Amino acid sequence: MFDIGLQEMLVIGVIALLVFGPSRLPELGRMVGRAMREFRRASDEFRSTVETNLNLNESDPVIHQTPSTPEPATTITPAALPSELEPTYADGEGTVAAVAPAAVDVGEPYCAQRGSRLFHRRECAWAPRIKEADRVYLKRVADARDQGFVECPVCEPWEPA
Incomplete structure (x- = not known):
């Protein structure tokens, strides 16, 4: 998705651990996961609305x-x-x-x-x-x-x- 490799993920994890601490890190992970899920759902809904209005995926009835x-x-x-x-x-x-x-x-x-x-x-x-x-x-x-x-x-x- 973002083309982030293992090294970049490790650096981001260490920085998050230092900034937020080990007690808040699981809570932060759940919040980020929830936000990503909502963003994906909203983008899918927007895409389907645009395709419906433009009839991109429909063939002739x-x-x-x-x-x-x-x-x-x-x-x-x-x-x-x-x-x-x-x-x-x-x-x-x-x-x-x-x-x-x-x-x-x-x-x-x-x-x-x-x-x-x-x-x-x-x-x-x-x-x-x-x-x-x-x-x-x-x-x-x-x-x-x-x-x-x-x-x-x-x-x-x-x-x-």
């Missing part, structure tokens, strides 16, 4: 899906067969009776990457860069904030009130 809220079941629409895509004719006269339904883009309005700090709107330029396996879907801005995400500075996600 890991976002976990909460198991208490079940994920909504996603309905997978089966691919249409080629015969279903062909128009059907009413009365055999060549007029089209029905056409295949159009594909609807269904999904959550916000997404984020696991292990990241930002969340984005689906339309954000950064959203396609998130791999599907790492993607976390969010329904509301409040849900994203509750999970520790921060708004993307590019798309600035917001919710209409």
